[in-house]
Amino acid sequence: MVNERDTQYLLLTPGxxxxxxxxxxxxxxxxxxxDVDYNSIVQSIRERLVRLATNDTARHTAALMxxxxxxxxESVIGSVIPPDGKLLVLNNGAYGARITKISQMLGIDxxxxxxxxxESTDLGQAEKILTEDPAITHVAxxxxxxxxxxxxxxxxxxxxVRRLGRVFILDAMSSFGGxxxxxxxTGAHYLISSANKCVQxxxxxxxxxxxRATLEATKGWARSHSLDLFDQWREMEAKGxxxxxxxxxxVVSAFARALDELEAEGGVNARHARYxxxxxxxxxxxxxxxxxxxxxxxxxxxxxxxxxYPDAAEFExxxxxxxxxxxxxxxxxxxxxxxxxxxxxxxxxxxxxxxTELVGHVAKVLEEMGVNLVVSx
Numbered sequence: 001m002v003n004e005r006d007t008q009y010l011l012l013t014p015g016x017x018x019x020x021x022x023x024x025x026x027x028x029x030x031x032x033x034x035d036v037d038y039n040s041i042v043q044s045i046r047e048r049l050v051r052l053a054t055n056d057t058a059r060h061t062a063a064l065m066x067x068x069x070x071x072x073x074e075s076v077i078g079s080v081i082p083p084d085g086k087l088l089v090l091n092n093g094a095y096g097a098r099i100t101k102i103s104q105m106l107g108i109d110x111x112x113x114x115x116x117x118x119e120s121t122d123l124g125q126a127e128k129i130l131t132e133d134p135a136i137t138h139v140a141x142x143x144x145x146x147x148x149x150x151x152x153x154x155x156x157x158x159x160x161v162r163r164l165g166r167v168f169i170l171d172a173m174s175s176f177g178g179x180x181x182x183x184x185x186t187g188a189h190y191l192i193s194s195a196n197k198c199v200q201x202x203x204x205x206x207x208x209x210x211x212r213a214t215l216e217a218t219k220g221w222a223r224s225h226s227l228d229l230f231d232q233w234r235e236m237e238a239k240g241x242x243x244x245x246x247x248x249x250x251v252v253s254a255f256a257r258a259l260d261e262l263e264a265e266g267g268v269n270a271r272h273a274r275y276x277x278x279x280x281x282x283x284x285x286x287x288x289x290x291x292x293x294x295x296x297x298x299x300x301x302x303x304x305x306x307x308x309y310p311d312a313a314e315f316e317x318x319x320x321x322x323x324x325x326x327x328x329x330x331x332x333x334x335x336x337x338x339x340x341x342x343x344x345x346x347x348x349x350x351x352x353x354x355x356t357e358l359v360g361h362v363a364k365v366l367e368e369m370g371v372n373l374v375v376s377x
Contacts, residue, residue, distance in 0.1 A: 072206025158187025
């Protein structure tokens, strides 16, 4: 619980998130990027990521890319689509929109299936677009759209994309490591995530798990030198884990420790169960107070939840936020375009008892603000 921690507050965000003391302590080591012992850590991380994503390890590979998760997304979009290729983006939130923007800025022929932020991906419309436009070579979507907290139907989309003979790019930034999935179940040719999400490392690099044969065919397609996914992967393959440019050594050490802790917890299934318990505890408590969630439970992820602002003139989000922060809990502003919302994350080194404590503080802060909600249950 928060009062037993050595940090000033819990980060109830979609990442960066609260990490364990031991993950942070792992960053106290220093490494030379050319040392075999350091590069062996990188190789181990690559192998472990592949094992997390698939049982068919011979067919798949992984590359690490410095920067935030968006850097890894841009490296894939900019590197794996041929000069005459065309991308369909399935967009129902800010991060789907970001993929569209990246693709367009790179000069890639791009078409978008744009939907409202509270709507799940329309499989029928996606199939119609793909069927009517044979020029589309690749499809990209966000698995967990943290704009709202929605979990999009990656398995169904992947099956559709594979059936129609296209390449599937899955932005699993806020789901990989915290929601059971595989390259096989999602049909992904490329799965993208980041060190500071559900594996519970710290910010500094993203990573891509890829179908090896599909990646090998992309040589020379990159639209950026520093974000050339093929060249980054080839360097790591050929030189035992060496990065092309200076790598975030401290972050790598922390991520290796985070992978150890994921395994010790019982793997992805156990972590998913904890995240789901966190989210359920928090949502049930918030609803008892009188808060309403933005999206339905049937599409809600266990990663982050959006709540409507109370319908009360006395409610001011910044005061609400600051009061909770002073009590040791950092929540997240809203990101949807059509409604006044805020978000609360359920991931990181967070447990159901923390959520119970949070809900108690929320009720007290609202009382101090003079906000009266209709209590349910």
